[in-house]
Amino acid sequence: MKKPMLITIICLLVFFGAIVAFKKFIFHEEKKISMQFKNPVVTISAMPAVSTEWGSTIDVVGSTRTVKGVNVTTELAGMIVEIDFTPGANVKKGDVLVRLDIAPDIAKLHELQAQASLDKITYNRDKVQYSFGAVSKEQLDTDYANMQSTAASVEEQKATIDKKIIRAPFTGKLGISAVNPGQFIDSGATVVNLETLDPIYVDFYLPQQEIPKAVVGAVVQVTTDRLPGKTFTGKITTINPIVNTDVRNVEVEATLPNTQEILLPGMFTNVSFSVDKPKTYITLPVMAVTFNPYGSLVYVLKKTNQQHNGKIVWKAEQQFVETGVTRGNQIAVLKGIKEGDVVVTSGQLKLKNGSFVVIDNTVMPSDNPNPVVKER
CATH class of the missing domain: 2.40.30.170 (Efflux pump adaptor protein, beta barrel domain)
Known part of the structure; x- marks a missing residue:
């Protein structure tokens, strides 16, 4: 009577022990997987911040x-x-x-020139006669006025003809x-x-x-x-x-x-x-800066002692910065980083404060202050 009961108790203890061991194993594996997802190693591109002299x-x-x-x-x-x-x-x-057609104007000019010639002859004849008292001073003045008037008409007609020849x-x-x-x-x-x-x-x-x-x-x-x-x-x-x-x-x-x-x-x-003398700025590619309503930030990398697939593992830390003017694909950073700081230039969307990363600069964003638009 006692022996079967003892066997049953032993079997129950083994069964429940196996369940507890299985639960511990599952918990350990889940914790291990959770730690992997908590701090995965992310691949990004990065470059050091450099000093650049810009003229204002x-x-x-x-x-x-x-x-x-x-x-x-x-x-x-x-x-x-x-x-x-x-x-x-x-x-x-x-x-x-x-x-333009000037044939009628040329004919008119010839008519005026003939009249001017006649008026000149008349004036000269009456001028001689006036010296003998054959004509009055009034008649001589009238002849002179007629001669001047027709001469002016000739010049006016010449100007009209010239206006119909359009020149540069x-x-x-x-x-x-x-x-x-x-x-x-x-x-x-x-x-x-x-x-x-x-x-x-x-x-x-x-x-x-x-x-x-x-x-x-x-x-x-x-x-x-x-x-x-x-x-x-x-x-x-x-x-x-x-x-x-x-x-x-x-x-x-x-x-x-x-x-x-x-x-x-x-x-x-x-x-x-x-407008001013050149000034020295810390510059980065514009793509390196994340612009937010609450401020602009970059990810600054700190080297660790770890390696991943033969590459050095870095730790990314968020750093708020104050930016200045842009020039092409570059932006000036006025506060927040110093020359030589290694800054993430692409892949920021995969990061958070404290993420671990490796650097792969196979593809880099443009850092040209004078980019040229290329036609396709």
Whole structure:
């Protein structure tokens, strides 16, 4: 009786002991797995913070404008009989562009010249007769007035004919023709546009508080999307003496040489000019900084004694920073880190304060202060 009961008790103890041992094993494995997920080793890219010397500049946008540019028009109406220019060609001041029909005006000129010749003969004859008392002084004065009047009419008719020969008002480059032979054009109608491309103006606006930093003669650097990577250099030539009351900005004009005629009127440009001596900043790629409503932060790495797959394991610590201006893909860090601090540049979304990481710089974010847009 006692022996079967003892066997039963022993079996129960073994059974419950096995259950407790299994539970302990499961708990241990779960704890082990939990520790693995609590501090996994994350792969990121990183680089040390470096000191960079930046000049203090003002960067604005502007637009180009010709030094001289007009729509060539006709002062008088008439029929076009001849077009003497090629659209897009370079012309010199005084070159004939268009001739209007002047046949009626030439006939009128001949009539006036004949009348002027007659009036001159009449005056000279009466002048001789006046010396003998054959005509009155009044008649001689009338003859003189008639002679002067017809001479003036001749000059007026010559000016009318000259106005119907349309010439280039200055040296420059022509645009697209707006007229055709045989076309009748009214007074003031556009014939073609004419632009002087070298040099060329760049107009831009500055806030009124920045005006003391802009001085006539200051060197400006201008870039445009038409020729990425090329910088045009010019100088500030005029500062408007009046402030725009709508936006409180002041217009500034810079003049640039444009011998290759790359810059065209109306083009969008980026304008930059130095205002102070260069300063030294701690810089990082913009991608290294995490911007939040409560502040900007970076992950600073501290080396540990551990290794993972043959690579040194680092510990990431959050560090709030104060950032300054950006230049291209770089950003200046004013407070929070020092030169030489190793900072995470990509992979921040996988991190938290105290995460362990290894560095793999196979792929790095751009750290170029003057990136160039590449066309696909």
